[in-house]
Amino acid sequence: MTKPVPTLTLNDGHTIPQLGFGVFKVDPPATTRIVTDALEVGYRHIDTAAAYGNEAGVGDALANSGIDRAELFVTTKLYNDRQGTQSAFDAFDESLEKLGLDYVDLYLIHWPSPAQDRYVESWKALEQIQASGRARSIGVSNFLVPHLKRLFGETDVVPAVNQIELHPAHQQPEVTAFSRAHGIQVEAWGPLGQGKYPLFEATAVAVAAEAHGATPAQVIIRWHLQTGNIVFPKSNRRERMAENFDVLGFELSPSEVAAISALERAGRVGGDPNTVE
Ligand code: NDP
Numbered sequence: 001m002t003k004p005v006p007t008l009t010l011n012d013g014h015t016i017p018q019l020g021f022g023v024f025k026v027d028p029p030a031t032t033r034i035v036t037d038a039l040e041v042g043y044r045h046i047d048t049a050a051a052y053g054n055e056a057g058v059g060d061a062l063a064n065s066g067i068d069r070a071e072l073f074v075t076t077k078l079y080n081d082r083q084g085t086q087s088a089f090d091a092f093d094e095s096l097e098k099l100g101l102d103y104v105d106l107y108l109i110h111w112p113s114p115a116q117d118r119y120v121e122s123w124k125a126l127e128q129i130q131a132s133g134r135a136r137s138i139g140v141s142n143f144l145v146p147h148l149k150r151l152f153g154e155t156d157v158v159p160a161v162n163q164i165e166l167h168p169a170h171q172q173p174e175v176t177a178f179s180r181a182h183g184i185q186v187e188a189w190g191p192l193g194q195g196k197y198p199l200f201e202a203t204a205v206a207v208a209a210e211a212h213g214a215t216p217a218q219v220i221i222r223w224h225l226q227t228g229n230i231v232f233p234k235s236n237r238r239e240r241m242a243e244n245f246d247v248l249g250f251e252l253s254p255s256e257v258a259a260i261s262a263l264e265r266a267g268r269v270g271g272d273p274n275t276v277e
Contacts, residue, residue: 002042002248002249003248003249004248005017005018005019005042005044005045005248006018006019006225006248008185008228008230010137010160010161010185011158011160011183011184011185012130012136012137012160014105014136014137014160016045016073016105016106016137016161016185016230017044017045017073018225018229018230018231019043019045019221019225019230019231019232019245019247020043020044020045020046020047020073020075020230020231020232021035021038021043021045021046021047021232021233021234021241022046022047022048022189022232022233022234023035023046023047023048023052023054023058023234024049024052024189024234025052025234026052026054026057026234026236027054028053028054028056028057029057030057030236031054031056031057031058031060031061032057032058032060032061032064033061034057034061034236035057035058035061035062036061036064036065037238037241038061038241039061039062039065039067041238041241041242041245042245043241043245044067044071044072044073045072045073045074045075045232046058046062046072046073046074046075046232047075047163047187047232048074048075048076048077048099049076049077049079049108049110050076050077050078050079050082050091050094050095050110051077051079051110055076055095055098055099056098056099056100058074058099059098059099059100059101060100062074062099062100062101063100069101072105073105073106074099074101074104074105074106075104075105075106075107075108076095076099076104076106076107076108077107077108077109077110077141078091078092078107078108078109078110078122078126079091079110080110080111080113080116080276080277083109083113083116083118083119083121083122084118084121084122084125085121085122085124085125088122088125088126088129089125089128089129092107092125092129092134092135095107096134102134103133103134103135103136104134104135104136105135105136105137106135106136106137106138106139106160106161107126107129107130107135107137107138107139108138108139108140108141108161108163109122109123109126109139109140109141109143110141110142111141111142111271111273111276111277112140112142112143112144112147112273113276113277114147114274115275115277116277119140119143119147119150119151120150120151120154120155123138123140123151123155123157123159124155126138126157127155127156127157130157137160137161138157138159138160139159139160139161139162139163139184139187140159140161140162140163141162141163141164141187141189142163142164142165142271142273142276143159143162143164143175143273144175144273144274145174145175145178147273148162148175148178148179148182148184152182158182158183158184159184160184160185161184161185161186161187161230162175162179162184162185162186162187163187163188163189164176164186164187164188164189164273165188165189165190165268165269165270166186166188166189166190166191166224166229167188167190167191167192167193167197167199167220167269168193168199168202168205168220168223168260168261168263168264169193169197169199169263169264169265169266169267170193170264170265170266170267170268170269171261171264173264180228185230186228186229186230187229187230187231187232188224188229188230188231189232189270190269190270191220191221191224191229191231191232191233192217192220192221192233193267193269194269194270196269197267197269199216199220199263200216200217200220201216202260202263204256204259204260204262204263205219205220205260205263207256207259208252208256208259208260211256212250212252213250214247214250215243217233217240217243217244218243218244218246218247218250219252219256219260220260221233221244221247222247222250222251222252223252223257223260223261225247226251226252226257227257227261
């Protein structure tokens with residue numbers, strides 16, 4: 001029998017499935033089909049964002065699935081161009097409308113966008129959205145230690161998660177340790193390095209894959225789960241969705257985990273949180 005997806009508890013008491021499905025760069029017209037496939041494969045945690053332009057497709061797939069809302073975990077994000085107070089409220093309403101939901105499980109500030117200097121104001125808006133019950137949990141994305149420290153100093157609610165670029169070649173140890181030390185769960189975006197780094201060919205990954213009769217992608221996803229990350233690999237292809245979901249039947253040894261962790265090379269594949277506007 002397939003094991004259930006593990007859950008982690010957030011600092012507000014809600015739980016989150018540790019393995020989900022991300023939809024960055026999923027074409028809006030194809031989104032309903034792709035998310036429907038993902039739900040059929042077994043995923044119940046979907047990570048989208050206003051900036052991806054595909055919330056409506058996600059919403060259609062959720063509505064058509066017949067799956068009980070309580071079984072789903074849906075995240076979306078406030079984009080940089082809507083930071084502020086009223087603009088954040090409006091953007092959130094638009095996201096809910098597109099998703100066809102009356103609440104999301106998790107709402108994130110997508111990037112700190114420090115040049116605008118509005119993330120503290122935006123966070124206070126998210127605190128109000130959470131108080132209204134329309135976002136069960138609230139969090140941030142791409143926040144570095146100084147951004148988190150400012151929130152701690154100037155606002156009331158500690159983010160439930162920090163969603164950052166994280167894969168074996170770019171583990172961001174400082175922000176990861178700081179987040180965890182403050183009760184913030186770490187979500188790993190680009191968990192497979194977006195296919196841009198040759199993680200799949202790395203010896204440590206290949207050796208573990210051989211030992212467990214697993215694929216390199218499965219080994220990397222296991223590494224995330226065993227190091228405590230929340231992870232939502234993206235694929236347009238149903239067979240890869242199934243492959244990426246089929247990771248609960250084996251366990252890496254501590255030495256395999258350590259060998260994969262040694263692939264760190266500060267190899268960012270996405271934007272720098274200090275400069276992405
Ligand atoms: P991933 O690391 O999940 O990599 C996705 C790429 O890997 C795609 O090209 C996909 O190709 C390929 N792939 C997937 N599964 C396999 C497999 N089993 N074998 C070989 N190749 C595979 O990158 P993402 O950037 O999509 O990150 C995951 C999610 O994180 C996003 O979808 C989004 O939800 C979130 N994210 C958040 C960001 C933020 O700023 N907060 C930024 C970026 C992502 P194919 O589709 O052809 O299978």
